[in-house]
Amino acid sequence: MGEEEVGQKRQKAVVLVLRAAAFLATAAATIVMALNKETRTFVVATVGTTPVTASITAKFQQTPANVFFVIANAMASNHNLMMIGSDLLGLDYRGFKLPLVAILDMLNAALLSAGVHGAAFMAQLAKNGNSHARWNEICDKFQGYCNRGGIAILASYVGLLVTLGITVVSIVKLLKPKPQPQPLASEIEVP
Amino acid sequence: MAMSQRATAILATRLIALIATLIAAVVMASSHEKGSIFGAISYEAKYSDTPAFKYFVIANVVVTIYGFLVLFLPSESQLWRLVLVFDLVLTMLLVSSISAALAIAQVGKKGNSHAGWLPVCNQIPKYCSQTTAALVAGFVGLVVYFLLVCYSIHRDLDPFLVRKN
Numbered sequence: 001m002g003e004e005e006v007g008q009k010r011q012k013a014v015v016l017v018l019r020a021a022a023f024l025a026t027a028a029a030t031i032v033m034a035l036n037k038e039t040r041t042f043v044v045a046t047v048g049t050t051p052v053t054a055s056i057t058a059k060f061q062q063t064p065a066n067v068f069f070v071i072a073n074a075m076a077s078n079h080n081l082m083m084i085g086s087d088l089l090g091l092d093y094r095g096f097k098l099p100l101v102a103i104l105d106m107l108n109a110a111l112l113s114a115g116v117h118g119a120a121f122m123a124q125l126a127k128n129g130n131s132h133a134r135w136n137e138i139c140d141k142f143q144g145y146c147n148r149g150g151i152a153i154l155a156s157y158v159g160l161l162v163t164l165g166i167t168v169v170s171i172v173k174l175l176k177p178k179p180q181p182q183p184l185a186s187e188i189e190v191p
Numbered sequence: 192m193a194m195s196q197r198a199t200a201i202l203a204t205r206l207i208a209l210i211a212t213l214i215a216a217v218v219m220a221s222s223h224e225k226g227s228i229f230g231a232i233s234y235e236a237k238y239s240d241t242p243a244f245k246y247f248v249i250a251n252v253v254v255t256i257y258g259f260l261v262l263f264l265p266s267e268s269q270l271w272r273l274v275l276v277f278d279l280v281l282t283m284l285l286v287s288s289i290s291a292a293l294a295i296a297q298v299g300k301k302g303n304s305h306a307g308w309l310p311v312c313n314q315i316p317k318y319c320s321q322t323t324a325a326l327v328a329g330f331v332g333l334v335v336y337f338l339l340v341c342y343s344i345h346r347d348l349d350p351f352l353v354r355k356n
Contacts, residue, residue, distance in 0.1 A: 109283060118290040118293065
């Protein structure tokens with residue numbers, strides 16, 4: 001039937017576009033956070049008339065939550081890339097692909113959610129500090145680092161929303177009745 | 192497995208998940224301790240000092256209420272597919288809350304020398320151990336909810352094409 005085929009093709013196109021969007025968002029988040037580095041020189045003391053300066057570097061590796069953020073987004077973008085590749089190449093494992101894709105999409109959504117929330121709360125701590133624990137805020141000194149981190153977290157949130165949409169589509173595909181293999185007209189024997 | 196045995200097993204699993212998230216929320220919310228920095232300045236550490244711990248408590252309270260309401264759903268109802276969707280969404284909520292609380296707790300325990308943040312667990316050891324216990328309970332709740340989601344998908348969506356119709 002032409003209508004069913006058109007509907008299926010449209011669904012495939014929609015999923016492909018969503019996956020491309022998720023891949024771009026998570027890849028952007030990975031790259032922006034992985035290249036996030038800022039060095040500032042501060043005057044710490046004055047000996048006589050010459051100021052003594054010390055240069056401090058803020059890197060993403062200094063915070064374990066940001067490291068996890070980079071790893072989670074890298075794995076999610078890799079997963080989306082693999083899925084786009086397998087869709088374009090037409091790889092199909094005769095029915096096992098559907099549950100596998102749905103389960104992997106769910107796992108990626110959970111992984112992305114964990115990564116982005118850890119980094120988001122660490123960023124909130126860096127921006128506001130915590131007066132109860134005497135932790136000073138650092139975003140007033142390292143504005144570029146904080147801005148880039150914020151952009152990466154935003155991109156990852158967008159990727160998370162799109163991944164949720166993809167998961168919904170994958171699960172809905174599982175709900176559809178599976179097409180049973182119909183015997184060919186020539187095989188039906190009339191007794 | 193007979194149907195009633197399976198239903199009882201699922202009920203028991205949901206009960207375990209409910210108890211785990213309840214323990215996580217209660218233990219985290221009731222943790223407070225008075226400490227002092229350098230013996231001079233005294234302060235009280237509560238869970239509401241950090242938005243991450245507040246998020247953890249709120250997320251676990253939401254999941255506990257949902258888990259309590261789901262226990263009353265009759266097992267023949269068609270709403271179990273909706274329960275699958277809610278299970279999935281709430282599992283992701285639990286994952287995010289544990290990740291956020293763990294990130295802040297790690298800074299509290301080890302500090303961050305690059306940012307000039309000192310570890311605070313030496314002054315408030317009881318608070319730190321209670322928070323750790325709440326995180327462990329939250330993790331147990333997460334694992335049980337993940338298993339429940341896997342089982343719901345297996346029963347409702349038939350991913351391995353076991354049913355013939």
